[in-house]
Amino acid sequence: MHLVVDQVEKSYEGKKVLRNISFHVDSHEFICILGHSGCGKSTLLNLIAGFLQPDRGKITVNGESIKGPSKSRGVVFQEHALFPWFKVIDNVAFGPEVQGRDKEEAREIARKYLKLVGLEEYADHQPDQLSGGMKQRVGIARALASDPDILLMDEPFGALDVLTRDLMQKELLRIWLELRPSVLFITHSINEALSLADRILVMKHGEVAEVFEIDMERPRDKHRADFADLVSRIEKLLTD
Ligand SMILES: Nc1ncnc2c1ncn2[C@@H]1O[C@H](COP(=O)(O)OP(=O)(O)O)[C@@H](O)[C@H]1O
Numbered sequence: 574m575h576l577v578v579d580q581v582e583k584s585y586e587g588k589k590v591l592r593n594i595s596f597h598v599d600s601h602e603f604i605c606i607l608g609h610s611g612c613g614k615s616t617l618l619n620l621i622a623g624f625l626q627p628d629r630g631k632i633t634v635n636g637e638s639i640k641g642p643s644k645s646r647g648v649v650f651q652e653h654a655l656f657p658w659f660k661v662i663d664n665v666a667f668g669p670e671v672q673g674r675d676k677e678e679a680r681e682i683a684r685k686y687l688k689l690v691g692l693e694e695y696a697d698h699q700p701d702q703l704s705g706g707m708k709q710r711v712g713i714a715r716a717l718a719s720d721p722d723i724l725l726m727d728e729p730f731g732a733l734d735v736l737t738r739d740l741m742q743k744e745l746l747r748i749w750l751e752l753r754p755s756v757l758f759i760t761h762s763i764n765e766a767l768s769l770a771d772r773i774l775v776m777k778h779g780e781v782a783e784v785f786e787i788d789m790e791r792p793r794d795k796h797r798a799d800f801a802d803l804v805s806r807i808e809k810l811l812t813d
């Protein structure tokens with residue numbers, strides 16, 4: 574999988590939100606896009622998901638332009654967006670079923686991914702019966718059930734309490750190491766980006782202001798000097 578974002582621009586009603594964004598994501602990479610609220614992160618993710626089209630520039634996967642949403646790009650939103658009237662397992666089985674699997678086969682796939690996210694025992698619950706963190710786990714299982722090459726995650730843990738968020742970050746890294754998809758993860762938390770990413774793109778004023786290659790081994794220790802040093806460099810970049 575090779576995703577290329579090449580000189581992409583996007584405006585809403587004449588207001589330019591993204592100007593000249595370029596970067597790439599390769600197989601198995603974990604990339605974070607970090608920036609203040611309103612800087613255009615979700616717009617960028619929606620372009621890559623195929624929900625929006627760029628005004629200028631292009632986005633390609635393995636050389637082919639993105640024309641619309643695809644099962645090869647799984648999306649996880651901040652709000653879990655589960656179907657409230659479906660059981661957990663049927664929320665996860667929905668994608669495989671739409672893709673033509675029969676019901677039992679789709680449920681088999683759903684069970685596999687519910688197990689991976691630690692929710693096999695909640696298969697028959699309704700989404701309303703789950704905590705926020707558990708709903709996000711279902712959202713991840715649902716995205717994975719279509720066997721995507723890349724996971725696009727838009728502040729997926731942004732609404733969770735601090736402890737749950739830390740746990741979900743660890744869980745996501747575990748899943749990423751097991752399945753090795755590429756991940757494009759959006760966040761406005763510097764700590765979160767530094768805990769997760771191979772590479773951090775810092776967005777500012779609709780542009781990629783700076784790219785940080787993070788070669789610290791995982792799990793990363795927030796108290797280490799090199800971690801703290803990166804936090805202050807990125808903080809400075811974002812406040813300048
Ligand atoms: N559909 C839309 N129509 C008009 N303006 C929009 C729309 N979506 C987002 N915007 C504006 O574009 C800017 C970037 O939004 P967004 O991509 O959601 O940023 P982020 O995800 O970084 O918070 C914001 O100023 C937002 O108000």
Ligand SMILES: [Mg+2]
Binds near residue numbers: 614615616727
């Ligand atoms: Mg957003």
